[in-house]
Structures are given as structure tokens and as C-alpha cells.
Amino acid sequence: MTLELLEMQGITKEFPGAKVLDNVNLSVREREIHALLGENGAGKSTLMKILTGIYQMNDGRIFYQGKEVHVKGPKQAEELGIVMIHQEFNLVPYLSIAENIFLGSEAPFTKLGVINWSSLLAASRKYMEQVGLKLNPKTPVAQLSVGEKQLVEIAKALSKKAKLLVMDEPTAALTEKEKEKLFEIMQSLVQQGVSIIYISHRMEELFQICHRVTVLRDGKYIATLKIEDTNIDELVALMVGRQVTERFPKMNNHPSEVILEVENFSNSALHDVSFHLRAGEVVGIGGLMGAGRTELARAVFGLDAAQGQLKVTSPQAGTFQGRFRHPSEAINHGLAMVTEDRKEQGLILPFSVQSNLALPTLHKRSKLGVIERSKEAEMTQKYIKLLRIKTSGPSQTVKSLSGGNQQKVVFGKWLETMPKILILDEPTRGVDVGAKVEIYELMNRLTSEGLGIILISSDLQELIGMSDRIYVMYEGKITGHFTREEITEEKFMLCATGGVQWEAQGL
Structure with a gap:
């Protein structure tokens, strides 16, 4: 009999003026890779932040390993064995692989404030072998490829005795060989008793690696399906609420x-x-x-x-x-260029939608060095409407938009250059x-x-x-x-x- 490792029941989360999760359910079985699907803004990240203690839910219940739990912070989530690997890695580039694996967990290797480096290096090698990372643990993370950094993140999660691993867009920047290696490691982890929640927009991958899939739309639970009982067209229709005839x-x-x-x-x-x-x-x-x-x-x-x-x-x-x-x-x-990394190179995240849209063409709406705000607001509304940017208004910060809407802002600022x-x-x-x-x-x-x-x-x-x-x-x-x-x-x-x-x- 397959046992449920995790059950999230009726999860509701409200921010001022917006209900971002409305009675959402998610169940993950032991030794399962479970895909979590939805458009940007569907509520996937919010649900995972509740699971890992970053946010607190307004309503609902979480059962983990058969017991009801109240996850009050990321540290408690890690103590339970729930670890999330974010799309943007949480690694310190100029520290070594070993130091990154045990960052914040050095206590077992410390006596009177002094780290026993030989013990720490030996322990890091054990987790590196588990994920197939054949490097010197003293190697600075800055020297690693994206795929190798991904493996360091997994090794770090295993060092925390992860029982449930959340992976957010893990293949977004990997080569085909690195992706294949990652999938092999994921299968190996499942055989060792680890369950994985897998978040990806690459639909083909789900059919290579996942057992079941849960779909969210507009903050609501839509369906959970066995991967062999569905197809890409059905999943896309569930995600967007309509048939998409051509990808x-x-x-x-x-x-x-x-x-x-x-x-x-x-x-x-x-x-x-x-x-x-x-x-x-x-x-x-x-x-x-x-x-x-x-x-x-x-x-x-x-x-x-x-x-x-x-x-x-x-x-x-x-x-x-x-x-x-x-x-x-x-x-x-x-010429105009939409760069590959919108967060680092394409946007100023703390700035508003309007400020980001206006940046490359400030000269078009200024006189004697003074910006004409009315013209700037008019331009902003044009692109919000033209590109269907989902935003509460021109003053909303870009960092609070979904990934797809952030990308539309990048398009808009360059289209204004004609x-x-x-x-x-x-x-x-x-x-x-x-x-x-x-x-x-x-x-x-x-x-x-x-x-x-x-x-x-x-x-x-x-x-x-x-x-x-x-x-x-x-x-x-x-x-x-x-x-x-x-x-x-x-x-x-x-x-x-x-x-x-x-x-x-x-x-």
C-alpha cells in the first residue's frame, strides 16, 4: 500500500486585497516524484512557501508523516526533513563546496568555536558521492558549472536529512547531459526513500520523470492525475482554463x-x-x-x-x-535586446512597472531634464493593455509580478524604443x-x-x-x-x- 507522506488540505492564503490561495489541496506519496503545475501567478510558489514555513496560511491543515504539523519557519521545515531548492541557488560563490553544503549546520564539526575541517570535508565527500559530484570539496562554488551547482544544492539538502525535496525549475539552465544526470539522481533519491515535488514549465520533462501531477489555476486546486493517464494538451487546458490549439x-x-x-x-x-x-x-x-x-x-x-x-x-x-x-x-x-536573465540584467526589481517600462526612453518624455509624468503614465497604460500585463497598477513593484509578467515588462520597455x-x-x-x-x-x-x-x-x-x-x-x-x-x-x-x-x- 502506498502511504501519503504529505497532505495539504484546504490551504488558503490572503494578502491585503488579494486571495492568492483558495482551498488548495496537495498530497505527495512516499517515494514519489510529484509535479506541481500552473501558470505564473497560479499559486505554486505561495503554496511551497507555506509548506517550508516562509509564509503562514490563513486557513487549512498540513499533515506530514501521518501527523498534523504547524510549520512556523524554514528552520523547523528543515528539521522535519522538508527542504526546498530554489530556482536561484542559495550558494555563497567564494566559499568551498564543503562550506556551502554545511553552511549554517557546522555545529557537529565545531569544538570550542573551532571547526574540525577534516571531519567536515569527509562528511561533504559522502554527500557529494551520493549525487555523483566528483570534485575536490575545497573547490570554490564560483568555479562550478550551473549543473554542478545544482548538485551542490541537492547535496546540501541531503545533509539536512531531507525526506521531502521541493525542486523549483531545476533544469532551466542545464545542458541535456546535465539534465539526464539530474534525472538519474532524482530516481536514485526516490529509491532511497526521498519524495520530490517537481515544479517545471517544461512539459515534456514531466512524462520522463514524474509519477503524478497536480494542477493549480488562479490560486485554486484543479486536478491531480497519474502521469500515464494524461497528456500535454490536457494539462495545458487545465492550466489555462481553455484549449490551446497550437503550442x-x-x-x-x-x-x-x-x-x-x-x-x-x-x-x-x-x-x-x-x-x-x-x-x-x-x-x-x-x-x-x-x-x-x-x-x-x-x-x-x-x-x-x-x-x-x-x-x-x-x-x-x-x-x-x-x-x-x-x-x-x-x-x-x-536594435533591442531581451537578455536571458531578466532579474539580473533586464529589470530593476525594486522599481515599479512604470519606472521599468520607461527606463530606455526617458528622453522621449522629458523637457530640460524634467520627466513629464503624465506622458509616462500614458505610455505605461498602453503596454499594460497591449501586452496584457497582470498587475495591480503602474506603481506595483516588478519584483512582485509573476515571471511571465516580468518578461512582458522587459518586452514593453524595448518595444517603446521602436x-x-x-x-x-x-x-x-x-x-x-x-x-x-x-x-x-x-x-x-x-x-x-x-x-x-x-x-x-x-x-x-x-x-x-x-x-x-x-x-x-x-x-x-x-x-x-x-x-x-x-x-x-x-x-x-x-x-x-x-x-x-x-x-x-x-x-
Whole structure:
């Protein structure tokens, strides 16, 4: 008989002016990987913060290992064996792996205020072996890859004797090999008696790793299903409350003249890269982690130095030939860039929706250095309506928005610059399926108006579904060039691993 490890019953949570959870239920069995699904803003994070003691519920009951519990803080949750690995890692980069694993739990290795380092290192090796991390425990975390940092987080959770592990978007920045390794470790943990709550917007993963799935929508419990009894279409419909007929609603574009030519771009990460972009076209750039995709975007946009030439033809500024020395030059010639990390590079989180939307174009609404607030408010309302940003108002801080709505704010601030070339670096990372479709529809609308879009994505299905042409990169070089009709997953992977080079016919 399968026993319930966790039961959350009738969980309700209210903040001033808003009920974010309304009578939500969640049950997790022993030795189970249980997916928690919902759009951004559905209440997943709030429910997990209640489970881990960060928030206190207004109503409801929590049963854990057969007993009712009242989790009053994260420390108590950890003592119960409930540990959460957040999407943004809680690691100190300049401390070692061993120090990070036992940070805050050094007491067993301390005598008279002095740490017994040999004992701490030996203990850290045990947990590192458990997750397959074959490194020196003295290695600073700053030197690790994203996948290795993920394993340190899991080792840290195991050191706290985790019985229930909550994983929030654990594969968002992992390579395919790192993801496969993570899944192997998760299966191993389940065999050792650990249960896992798995939060991800990558629907295909659920069918690889999960046993059951619970869906939330607008703060309400919708359904719990066995993974073998459902499919992606049904789960998407449950999440958004309607049928989504196409995951990638790609239009048949009619590209016109070439508006961007990049020739022989090279720096420490790039090697003789050339490509072109037409007006009204989506050009995808794919490859595995570390292939040089983001480095190429940064070099084109003037963020990083590079040798080589680019040519931009725009109605605003005529023709530019050379290299951009600064992003301001790129913006002045009709380029805009949505960076891969919206929280670190795309937004000022404590600022309001209005302030973030206005930042790149303050000069358009100011006289003699004084900002015209009425014009700024008018612009803000335009983008809230156009992009369907779910917000309590222009003054709401961006950090309190869901991930999908934060991404819409980033889009809005760049659209106000009236670009002709839009670089999108991982535009749907950490964004729910409903918001993804809205972003895809926005891309279609922009290309129909003549914009050229460069789409960088780690999601191959997204890349194939939304691009007219795709360049594949490997170790800083272009190794493949495909039309949408030509590309297959097999061809892509051959080029992405350096096994073959492919040039699209007639382009």
C-alpha cells in the first residue's frame, strides 16, 4: 500500500486585497516524484512557501508523516526533513563546496568555536558521492558549472536529512547531459526513500520523470492525475482554463530585404561567425550550453568587444557599417535586446512597472531634464493593455509580478524604443505555457510589421516551431544553417556536437 507522506488540505492564503490561495489541496506519496503545475501567478510558489514555513496560511491543515504539523519557519521545515531548492541557488560563490553544503549546520564539526575541517570535508565527500559530484570539496562554488551547482544544492539538502525535496525549475539552465544526470539522481533519491515535488514549465520533462501531477489555476486546486493517464494538451487546458490549439502558433512570414549582416565576428568565445537577418523574419540560434549563443548576441549588441564587421540598415538611422562600441549605439540604430536573465540584467526589481517600462526612453518624455509624468503614465497604460500585463497598477513593484509578467515588462520597455531588430535570448525561460503562447503571438505580430527577430533558445521545439531559419553553434562557431523545413532533431544534434556541418540550400 502506498502511504501519503504529505497532505495539504484546504490551504488558503490572503494578502491585503488579494486571495492568492483558495482551498488548495496537495498530497505527495512516499517515494514519489510529484509535479506541481500552473501558470505564473497560479499559486505554486505561495503554496511551497507555506509548506517550508516562509509564509503562514490563513486557513487549512498540513499533515506530514501521518501527523498534523504547524510549520512556523524554514528552520523547523528543515528539521522535519522538508527542504526546498530554489530556482536561484542559495550558494555563497567564494566559499568551498564543503562550506556551502554545511553552511549554517557546522555545529557537529565545531569544538570550542573551532571547526574540525577534516571531519567536515569527509562528511561533504559522502554527500557529494551520493549525487555523483566528483570534485575536490575545497573547490570554490564560483568555479562550478550551473549543473554542478545544482548538485551542490541537492547535496546540501541531503545533509539536512531531507525526506521531502521541493525542486523549483531545476533544469532551466542545464545542458541535456546535465539534465539526464539530474534525472538519474532524482530516481536514485526516490529509491532511497526521498519524495520530490517537481515544479517545471517544461512539459515534456514531466512524462520522463514524474509519477503524478497536480494542477493549480488562479490560486485554486484543479486536478491531480497519474502521469500515464494524461497528456500535454490536457494539462495545458487545465492550466489555462481553455484549449490551446497550437503550442507554437507560427505564421508564414514573407521576409523582405536583409537588415542585418554579421561578418567574421571573433573574440575569446566566438570564431569567425557570420549570419544575416531579413525584415519580417525570425532567425533562430541554437546549440548546447557554452556554444557561444549569448556571447554572439552580446557582441552584436555592443555589450562585448569583437573583431569583424556588421551592417545594419534601418529607416531610423540609415546604414551603419562597423561594430557597435556600446549598446547605446545599437539602440540608436534600431536594435533591442531581451537578455536571458531578466532579474539580473533586464529589470530593476525594486522599481515599479512604470519606472521599468520607461527606463530606455526617458528622453522621449522629458523637457530640460524634467520627466513629464503624465506622458509616462500614458505610455505605461498602453503596454499594460497591449501586452496584457497582470498587475495591480503602474506603481506595483516588478519584483512582485509573476515571471511571465516580468518578461512582458522587459518586452514593453524595448518595444517603446521602436526597434527594427529584436534580439531575444531565452525569452520564455521560466515562463508558463499561457504566457509563452502570448510571447509567440507577439513575435508573430512584430514580424508581420516588418521587424527582424533573432531568437536564442535552449528549447529545440521552440526553436523549430518559431524560426524561419536556424543557425546551429558549436564551440563558438556556426556549424549548421537550416530552413524550418530542413531541420530535424537529429541534424541539429549532429551540428550542435560538432559531428557534422550543414549549410541550408539556396540561402
